[in-house]
Amino acid sequence: MSDTPSPRTPAWPPRSAPRLFVEDRLEEGCAITLEGQQAHYLGKVMRLREGDAVILCDNLTGEWAARVGAASKRRIDLIVAERLRTREAVPDLWLCPALLKKDRFDMVLEKATELGAARIVPAITRRCVADKLNLDRAQTITVEAAEQCARTALPQVDAPQKLAAMLNDWPADRALFFADELGGDPAAEAFAAHHGPAAILIGPEGGFDDAEREAIRAHPAARPITLGPRILRGETAAIAAISVWMASVGDWARQE
Incomplete structure (x- = not known):
């Protein structure tokens, strides 16, 4: 009997296999045809x-x-072989970022997806440098980010809405953590004290004006928080806030 070890069977699918989101509902044995950019x-x-x-x-x-x-x-035909994972349970966190300059808001969309936000609800405030968002492009960014980080669930991306309308229609059962540069409860402590639906509101490059800040603080769902002693850019504040929330009460804190 030979002492030479037999070669190991390569893992399938290999970790290097490309990942794509498709519009078709998937099931074992079904055929999928990809064309256009995905086929390329x-x-x-x-x-x-x-x-x-x-x-x-x-x-x-x-x-x-x-x-x-x-x-x-121009075409790739695929046969679905087996399910590897069920759709993930996404933590119930919304990110409500004020619109920023294009490249910076692209970063917010990408990183919010990677960090696990369930929904992105862009806000239009008085000091926003933009008041429009190309939703198709935004969704492309979130899909590519989800493919890269191995998410199985895409975040919902809403059309931008004015801050006043957002506050007026806010669901009563969802806490609105307001990242206020003038101060509030430490973010980690505020997040850990709340268990339930949550959202994080982040301001634009120039911050909220006094009237907006007053309206937010007067809202019954609002909970002012601070993200530390330094004033952060909008995209940095969004990334930092989601990270702290995930580590405090999100799926970073769960024991598998």
């Missing part, structure tokens, strides 16, 4: 061939392993 990415960028693995998510049923059945310049 798999065929030209990743150079996949027949039999190669792709990981698919549909934002409904979870994450699935699929094999390439046929590949051409």
Whole structure:
């Protein structure tokens, strides 16, 4: 009997397999056809061939392993083989960031997705430098971020709304943690003291004006918080606040 160890069977699907979100509902054995940018990415960028693995998510049923059945310049045919994970349970956290300059708000969308926000509700305030958001582009950014970080659930991205309308329609059962540069309870302590639906409101480059700050603080759901002794840019404040929330009461704090 030979003492030479037998080669290990490679893991399937390999960790290096590309990940994509698709619009079709996935199930074992179903056929998926990709065209356009997704087909170009798999065929030209990743150079996949027949039999190669792709990981698919549909934002409904979870994450699935699929094999390439046929590949051409403009089309990739896939056969779904097995489910790897069910759709994740996303912590019930909304991020309500004031609109920022394009590149900075792109970062907010990307990092909020990576950090696990369930919903992104952009706000328009008096000092916002922008008052519009290309929703298709925003959703593309969140999909690409979810693919990169292996999320199986996409965040909902809302159309921007004026701050006054947001406050007027705010759900009574959802705490609104207001990152106030003038001070409030330490964020970690405030988050840890609350267990339930939550949202974090972040201001624009120039901050909230006095009237907006007064209106927010007067709202029954508002809970002013501080993110430390330094004044943070809008994108930094959003990233920091979500991170603290996830570590305090979100899925970073859960014991698996």
